[in-house]
Amino acid sequence: MLEEAEEIGRRAKRARLRLGMTQADLAVDLGRTQGWVSKMERGQIELDRVGLLNQLSAALHIHPNDLIGRPYVASAGENQWQTAASSIVRELRRFDLTPVFDGTPRASGALWSEMTRMHRLRDAAANVAILRALPDMLREARALAEVSAGHEREEAFALYGVMCKFAHTAAHALGHPELVAMACERAAWAARLSGDPVLGAVVDWMRAWDMWATADWTDSLALLDKALGDLERDYDRGDQLTVRAWGSLHLRAGVSAARAGDPDKAQDRVAYAKTAADRMDAEAGPQVYDRHSLTFSSGNVAIHAVSVALETGDQRRALELNARTDPHVVTVLPNSRQGHHHLDLARAWLWDGNRAKALTELETAERLAPQLIRNHPIARSTLRSLVYAERTITRERLRHMSDRFHLDE
Structure with missing residues (x-):
């Protein structure tokens, strides 16, 4: 696993060369520097955001799985x-x-x-x-x-x-x-x-997710808005299944906008989703059966707000939003959603320079949803960053100890 970053870089380089593309050309497509591309191809930069991974894959005209070598090699039983x-x-x-x-x-x-x-x-x-x-x-x-x-x-x-x-x-x-x-x-x-009447919009929710693989953020937003328009009448009259779908579509749109580099629009979409969640919470009587398996709730809105902040590179806001979130609305979520959330927090703490808390959050994510986290490219990237940082610190400590022991004399 420690060699994955280098292998990803080599795959990216091979794909670039097949296209006859220079590092400078790829840098322009990505809005990065040529030096960044060079480091990425040598495995010195982690692709620690799904949006970045998808953007690079789209620029190289390959599927993200081809870039990261997924499905990952595992034992015969695990395959x-x-x-x-x-x-x-x-x-x-x-x-x-x-x-x-x-x-x-x-x-x-x-x-x-x-x-x-x-x-x-x-x-x-x-x-x-x-x-x-x-x-x-x-x-x-x-x-x-x-x-x-x-x-x-x-x-x-x-x-x-x-x-x-x-x-x-x-x-x-x-x-x-x-x-x-x-x-x-x-x-x-x-x-x-x-x-x-709702299933077609659920399918559009699925399609928008697939568009992320090719970094088609604008198309994803357009599709989600079409689906929202299809549901508008039933949403206005308060149909519970429609309200769930409406909120879920806005959350997906929020992530799309964040990855497109529009944090204001992303936060607006999360706010629309919160309105839908509040409407659900105010509903008297039993909730209808979630036959479309969208599991939309106030907790889901809260963890998406954290995710959206992180996608825009604002880990401080992500951590502040998490600190203001009632833990109960998160702990009642399915393990799959909690696992994603703790993975986001691991990244946020890592980017904020607190590796101990990052590791704790990553361990929590794995405990809650082991299959999901062990197969998640961002989880693997986060773990590699933690391991590399620890190795670097250990080497530096050994060098200082060697100096104190005068081993080179």
Whole structure:
């Protein structure tokens, strides 16, 4: 792992040379200096922001996974998730063929109940378990759509679309771009057949995430605004599922704006999301079932505010926002969201010069969501920075001790 930064730099250099691009040309594309590019290619600079990683990949016309070598090399047992991912890809490829399913599919109500298990796995960031469960579930939902009519058929397609969203999230976390793209396409197909007034906007939320891989921040914002426009009428009348989607879309737009270098717009989007969360909190009676698995809440808004500040390079603001956040709204979030948040705090403390707190936050993130954090490129970059800094300090301490011991005399 300590050699990853150097290998990333070598991959970037090979991609640049294949394009016949000079370091100066790449520097102009990135808004950096030629010296920065040179250091990056020698592995002396960590790509410690997703936005920066995506921007570099887009300039080199390669996928970010190709740059960072993801999926990462692991043991044979740890690589078994790729078998499950391939099974899902095969199932999604045959979406318009007669489904292969033995027996009679269960009714949509029973399948929605089964989906609560997927929510729990997603909340725990158990992405491998999600991928292993999905092939059979996709087949059953597709079989239900084949044998039913009317509302039941629409619900079968809604189930299929939300299953694609679970596949999409897990594939992003583990680094499987083919499954990411195909899951998004099939979710859009299912949404059109579902009769679900919110699912199409959820798919746009997914598509905007995919646009980040190519640093298309402007297109991402335009798509999210289109989705918000589609939901506006139902949002105004207070439909709970629409309010969740509305807030989630604004949070995604906030991150897009931050990565586009517009902190004011990013903060405005977080403020819009907070309005939606406040509206949810003020709702009397029980909350509706979160069938789209967006888990939007006040806590989610709070941790996105921290993330947005960090994406704009303002770690002091990120730490101040975290200090003002009620810890309870964070601890009730799913482990997957908490893991992301503590990873953000690890970066913030690292950039602020407090390596001890950075390591503590990174350890917390790993404890909460081990699969997510160990496979996250920014977590690996943060850990490398901590290790390199410690090695440098140790070398310096040994040099001073050697001087005191007069070992060179």
